[in-house]
Amino acid sequence: xxxxxxxxxxxxxxxxxxxxxxxxxxxxxxxxxxxxxxxxxxxxxxxxxxxxxxxxxxxxxxxxxxxxxxxxxxxxxxxxxxxxxxxxxxxxxxxxxxxxxxxxxxxxxxxxxxxxxxxxxxxxxxxxxxxxxxxxxxxxxxxxxxxxxxxxxxxxxxxxxxxxxxxxxxxxxxxxxxxxxxxxxxxxxxxxxxxxxxxxxxxxxxxxxxxxxxxxxxxxxxxxxxxxxxxxxxxxxxxxxxxxxxxxxxxxxxxxxxxxxxxxxxxxxxxxxxxxxxxxxxxxxxxxxx
Amino acid sequence: xxxxxxxxxxxxxxxxxxxxxxxxxxxxxxxxxxxxxxxxxxxxxxxxxxxxxxxxxxxxxxxxxxxxxxxxxxxxxxxxxxxxxxxxxxxxxxxxxxxxxxxxxxxxxxxxxxxxxxxxxxxxxxxxxxxxxxxxxxxxxxxxxxxxxxxxxxxxxxxxxxxxxxxxxxxxxxxxxxxxxxxxxxxxxxxxxxxxxxxxxxxxxxxxxxxxxxxxxxxxxxxxxxxxxxxxxxxxxxxxxxxxxxxxxxxxxxxxxxxxxxxxxxxxxxxxxxxxxxxxxxxxxxxxxxxxxxxxxxxxxxxxxxxxxxxxxxxxxxxxxxxxxxxxxxxxxxxxxxxxxxxxxxxxxxxxxxxxxxxxxxxxxxxxxxxxxxxxxxxxxxxxxxxxxxxxxxxxxxxxxxxxxxxx
Numbered sequence: 179x180x181x182x183x184x185x186x187x188x189x190x191x192x193x194x195x196x197x198x199x200x201x202x203x204x205x206x207x208x209x210x211x212x213x214x215x216x217x218x219x220x221x222x223x224x225x226x227x228x229x230x231x232x233x234x235x236x237x238x239x240x241x242x243x244x245x246x247x248x249x250x251x252x253x254x255x256x257x258x259x260x261x262x263x264x265x266x267x268x269x270x271x272x273x274x275x276x277x278x279x280x281x282x283x284x285x286x287x288x289x290x291x292x293x294x295x296x297x298x299x300x301x302x303x304x305x306x307x308x309x310x311x312x313x314x315x316x317x318x319x320x321x322x323x324x325x326x327x328x329x330x331x332x333x334x335x336x337x338x339x340x341x342x343x344x345x346x347x348x349x350x351x352x353x354x355x356x357x358x359x360x361x362x363x364x365x366x367x368x369x370x371x372x373x374x375x376x377x378x379x380x381x382x383x384x385x386x387x388x389x390x391x392x393x394x395x396x397x398x399x400x401x402x403x404x405x406x407x408x409x410x411x412x413x414x415x416x417x418x419x420x421x422x423x424x425x426x427x428x429x430x431x432x433x434x435x436x437x438x439x440x441x442x443x444x445x446x447x448x449x450x451x452x453x454x455x456x457x458x459x460x461x462x463x464x465x466x467x468x
Numbered sequence: 469x470x471x472x473x474x475x476x477x478x479x480x481x482x483x484x485x486x487x488x489x490x491x492x493x494x495x496x497x498x499x500x501x502x503x504x505x506x507x508x509x510x511x512x513x514x515x516x517x518x519x520x521x522x523x524x525x526x527x528x529x530x531x532x533x534x535x536x537x538x539x540x541x542x543x544x545x546x547x548x549x550x551x552x553x554x555x556x557x558x559x560x561x562x563x564x565x566x567x568x569x570x571x572x573x574x575x576x577x578x579x580x581x582x583x584x585x586x587x588x589x590x591x592x593x594x595x596x597x598x599x600x601x602x603x604x605x606x607x608x609x610x611x612x613x614x615x616x617x618x619x620x621x622x623x624x625x626x627x628x629x630x631x632x633x634x635x636x637x638x639x640x641x642x643x644x645x646x647x648x649x650x651x652x653x654x655x656x657x658x659x660x661x662x663x664x665x666x667x668x669x670x671x672x673x674x675x676x677x678x679x680x681x682x683x684x685x686x687x688x689x690x691x692x693x694x695x696x697x698x699x700x701x702x703x704x705x706x707x708x709x710x711x712x713x714x715x716x717x718x719x720x721x722x723x724x725x726x727x728x729x730x731x732x733x734x735x736x737x738x739x740x741x742x743x744x745x746x747x748x749x750x751x752x753x754x755x756x757x758x759x760x761x762x763x764x765x766x767x768x769x770x771x772x773x774x775x776x777x778x779x780x781x782x783x784x785x786x787x788x789x790x791x792x793x794x795x796x797x798x799x800x801x802x803x804x805x806x807x808x809x810x811x812x813x814x815x816x817x818x819x820x821x822x823x824x825x826x827x828x829x830x831x832x833x834x835x836x837x838x839x840x841x842x843x844x845x846x847x848x849x850x851x852x853x854x855x856x857x858x859x860x861x862x863x864x865x866x867x868x869x870x871x872x873x874x875x876x
Contacts, residue, residue, distance in 0.1 A: 236871050258793040268787050273785075273789070338791075
């Protein structure tokens with residue numbers, strides 16, 4: 179059984195004229211042990227997709243099966259427990275709690291599991307050893323370099339031994355050296371059998387992935403299996419065209435990297451109209467669940 | 469989980485010390501003022517009750533005017549007008565009461581003047597009362613030095629003075645046989661009373677510690693033959709029922725007042741209840757006002773907690789992303805609000821203790837602290853903390869994790 183299964187998943191934000199279609203009938207299946215890189219311009223729905231997979235958000239339409247369980251049927255505290263035990267988040271800006279030291283930050287998910295302090299700190303210490311931060315245990319996040327902070331965040335994501343690690347631009351805020359350290363760490367985890375979903379803007383990083391999907395306007399426009407160690411073909415194409423970024427693109431806010439993502443032209447406007455009708459009903463349904 | 473929450477809460481409060489302290493200030497003031505007011509009320513009550521307790525329970529107390537309004541209800545309301553009006557009791561009443569079979573002794577308290585002088589020093593905040601030697605039979609009042617005047621001293625100008633007067637006039641030297649001057653007449657000090665619990669709304673609107681007793685007839689003489697009887701105490705004869713005596717006294721007085729019910733007959737127990745009720749309702753009123761400050765303090769806590777919740781939106785988002793359930797977030801903020809109010813409560817109690825010792829040392833007020841007051845104050849501050857943290861904590865718990873993660 180697939181670890182992650184999305185069936186016609188859509189996500190709509192806003193009301194009436196301001197409605198935006200963040201995800202448009204996305205179909206995606208991720209098997210255990212994959213390293214999936216997700217690329218696409220800003221606003222294409224990458225983060226929304228990650229939030230839905232990470233159980234932080236609910237789709238307005240469609241079905242999401244996590245390990246065969248229908249996520250729509252989970253109650254709010256069940257979702258929280260799934261996040262705690264099955265999913266590890268790594269964010270672009272680390273999202274460590276500034277007032278807790280590294281050790282306590284890493285141990286936080288265990289605290290919510292109700293583990294005794296001594297045990298959870300011991301375990302956090304072991305994980306920090308793994309990511310090479312043993313000597314920074316008692317530092318506050320503000321005293322860490324970007325790479326160290328991100329490694330601490332990865333340690334926190336790992337502590338419950340999750341089946342999925344979701345990394346949203348984990349290197350977006352790091353220099354090339356730190357990026358490499360962090361990516362090697364993720365690659366290690368992949369080799370140990372973890373499933374990793376990573377959003378990135380950097381085509382270079384597709385080297386670490388076993389599969390790359392490209393998104394645009396809320397849909398997956400290309401899905402490519404790649405060999406580890408090589409830059410994905412689709413990514414490479416955009417990479418080579420990078421110099422073609424024009425002044426207009428900058429003004430329009432089009433991502434320089436992926437304006438040439440392969441795939442068909444999209445006609446999403448009529449679809450929005452269709453969804454608007456469905457939307458009201460769906461909202462009511464979701465509200466009743468909250 | 470709870471110990472973790474407490475730790476987190478304390479760490480958060482420490483990280484914004486000034487704000488936490490200012491928030492707690494409301495609770496501190498509320499708790500300390502409630503405790504102080506209640507302890508002052510309790511002290512006042514005990515002083516009043518103390519003096520009334522000196523009256524023998526088998527004594528009927530007769531006061532001029534309708535002191536108590538018992539119209540139709542069980543509750544006794546003090547009629548303040550009766551305290552200010554001239555007396556309606558006369559020497560004839562005393563004579564009439566003495567003839568009642570169920571009454572053994574009748575002791576009038578006849579007000580003569582408010583001032584006395586000795587060796588060129590004058591005291592103006594005292595009461596000179598004319599009475600009979602039988603006072604000692606109806607009142608549990610010890611004489612510390614010398615003796616009370618007796619029947620044999622009839623016609624002599626003798627005085628028995630309260631302990632405060634002895635202190636003020638004679639500075640620790642023995643006042644016995646010294647002379648004091650009342651309305652120009654010279655009286656010899658025969659005895660000094662032992663210190664009394666003291667009181668304000670008591671037997672004859674006087675404090676036993678600043679009273680001078682002189683023989684009834686002498687008091688009448690220096691007032692130009694007039695009497696001004698503040699009170700009559702009638703001792704019930706042994707073996708007689710006090711309720712029978714009360715009825716007898718009432719009937720006798722009605723007869724001699726031409727059926728005019730312009731006096732009050734009370735038992736000691738009723739007088740006790742009257743004092744308790746009067747002070748109790750006044751103290752209750754002030755306590756209610758102080759309690760309002762606790763309410764305001766609670767709103768202050770809610771305010772700060774709401775600010776804290778929106779400031780920490782991102783933190784809430786992170787905590788939820790790593791697996792905190794709504795309940796766990798709710799608990800975290802509840803504990804924080806409780807920490808604020810319990811902390812304020814503890815500091816408030818400390819303040820109240822300081823105020824208590826200050827009042828004891830530097831004023832004549834005698835507050836009485838009791839354990840129930842302090843326990844109540846702690847409980848109330850915890851309850852306030854919980855109630856007013858619920859709204860902010862719910863707000864935090866219900867935050868959408870995505871919005872929260874994006875936040876600020």
